[in-house]
Amino acid sequence: MSYVYDAIIVGGGVIGGSIAYNLSKRGGKILLLEKDRLASKSSGAAAGMLGVQAEMDAEGSLFQLARKSREMFPKLAGEIRETSGIDIELINKGMLKVAINEQQQQEYKRLIAIQRQSGEQSDWLTGEEVRRKEPALTDAIKGAIHFANDGQVEATQLTLGFLNSAAACGVVIKEFVEVFDLQLSKGKVIGVVTNEGYFASENVIVAGGAWSNKLLSKTGLELDIYPVKGECFSVVTQSQLLTTTVFSPSCYLVPKKGGRIIVGATVKPRTFNHKVTVEGISLLLEQAKKLMPSIIEAEWERTWAGIRPQTGDGLPYLGEHPVYKGLFIATGHFRNGILLSPITGEIIADMVEGKPTSLNLKPFRVGRLIKQLT
Numbered sequence: 415m416s417y418v419y420d421a422i423i424v425g426g427g428v429i430g431g432s433i434a435y436n437l438s439k440r441g442g443k444i445l446l447l448e449k450d451r452l453a454s455k456s457s458g459a460a461a462g463m464l465g466v467q468a469e470m471d472a473e474g475s476l477f478q479l480a481r482k483s484r485e486m487f488p489k490l491a492g493e494i495r496e497t498s499g500i501d502i503e504l505i506n507k508g509m510l511k512v513a514i515n516e517q518q519q520q521e522y523k524r525l526i527a528i529q530r531q532s533g534e535q536s537d538w539l540t541g542e543e544v545r546r547k548e549p550a551l552t553d554a555i556k557g558a559i560h561f562a563n564d565g566q567v568e569a570t571q572l573t574l575g576f577l578n579s580a581a582a583c584g585v586v587i588k589e590f591v592e593v594f595d596l597q598l599s600k601g602k603v604i605g606v607v608t609n610e611g612y613f614a615s616e617n618v619i620v621a622g623g624a625w626s627n628k629l630l631s632k633t634g635l636e637l638d639i640y641p642v643k644g645e646c647f648s649v650v651t652q653s654q655l656l657t658t659t660v661f662s663p664s665c666y667l668v669p670k671k672g673g674r675i676i677v678g679a680t681v682k683p684r685t686f687n688h689k690v691t692v693e694g695i696s697l698l699l700e701q702a703k704k705l706m707p708s709i710i711e712a713e714w715e716r717t718w719a720g721i722r723p724q725t726g727d728g729l730p731y732l733g734e735h736p737v738y739k740g741l742f743i744a745t746g747h748f749r750n751g752i753l754l755s756p757i758t759g760e761i762i763a764d765m766v767e768g769k770p771t772s773l774n775l776k777p778f779r780v781g782r783l784i785k786q787l788t
């Protein structure tokens with residue numbers, strides 16, 4: 415016997431979670447399938463930075479999308495708390511992008527001018543001003559850009575917040591159910607084949623992160639998407655050593671609740687091996703000590719790794735399959751999937767509903783950068 419749904423979402427990460435949450439608010443029978451545990455892959459490994467300005471310059475379609483997504487967090491935090499009781503730990507204390515040499519200093523001052531032109535708040539702090547704000551940072555820092563509007567959340571809490579809120583609104587969520595195949599007929603999707611049988615729907619959304627191609631290659635197309643491993647570690651301090659997120663080209667320090675600090679992240683392309691290595695963690699530790707020498711006194715907490723989904727042109731895929739109607743794709747968010755999750759969920763829910771959008775989604779369409787399989 416098969417079950418019929420209005421939409422089926424493949425993937426229980428932050429992207430699948432946000433889509434489920436957005437669809438749940440619009441009614442209908444929705445199913446979400448996750449092959450492992452919810453939030454167990456990239457979304458559970460993320461540091462949770464909402465680094466619109468720290469991660470991107472002010473030009474391009476991704477910046478515009480990220481900006482809109484960042485604006486959605488305060489309202490979303492309230493909604494998720496109300497529906498699921500989960501606190502996504504939104505912190506709006508800004509971010510510091512620190513310069514440790516003359517060249518970075520010049521480059522960052524240019525970036526301030528560009529970001530101000532696009533209407534973003536962006537201020538230069540001298541080395542002294544940086545240390546007045548964050549006394550634990552090293553004297554070697556020459557200065558920093560302060561991005562007052564970039565913030566952070568707890569990534570696992572956000573993912574589970576989306577999913578629990580969706581479940582509270584009636585979405586059926588199944589862990590340890592892998593989608594092996596997509597059922598296609600006469601130019602449209604009609605269902606999915608899983609280890610727990612067949613589920614029917616004329617709307618299927620693939621939000622499988624770095625694993626999305628495994629499924630999509632069965633439709634005769636392959637996206638230009640590849641895995642990028644990232645390792646992190648965390649420490650705990652008795653008193654709060656840091657209040658602002660610190661971002662540098664070699665590593666970042668993200669202060670969390672209860673004196674925790676997350677240090678990330680390594681970048682190793684084209685591997686699905688998510689083992690934590692001594693090489694990766696020792697490299698991060700060396701960089702973190704250079705930025706904040708007193709980190710050596712902190713208590714060790716844990717290490718982990720995740721696999722980010724990256725694309726050939728650095729832009730996510732958001733849209734309908736070029737051949738099969740009703741088959742939607744939302745993946746390739748690389749280092750910014752937490753930040754981009756609210757807007758992605760809204761965009762895909764609108765597409766499923768057939769609702770027009772005022773956003774320019776052309777740069778993210780699925781029909782770009784694809785290989786036709788023989």
Ligand SMILES: Cc1cc2nc3c(=O)[nH]c(=O)nc-3n(C[C@H](O)[C@H](O)[C@H](O)COP(=O)(O)OP(=O)(O)OC[C@H]3O[C@@H](n4cnc5c(N)ncnc54)[C@H](O)[C@@H]3O)c2cc1C
Nearest residue numbers: 425427429449457462463593622623644720750751752753
């Ligand atoms: C170390 C690290 C730090 C990061 N820091 C940040 C940050 O500070 N800010 C930020 O915005 N982003 C950050 N990111 C990036 C962010 O984590 C990702 O962009 C985001 O989590 C991608 O979400 P996703 O739902 O697409 O993928 P995932 O979280 O990987 O979820 C995809 C899910 O789909 C499931 N799946 C795949 N195929 C199938 C199938 N056939 N059947 C059923 N289930 C399937 C997988 O098991 C997985 O659970 C970081 C990533 C890493 C690794």
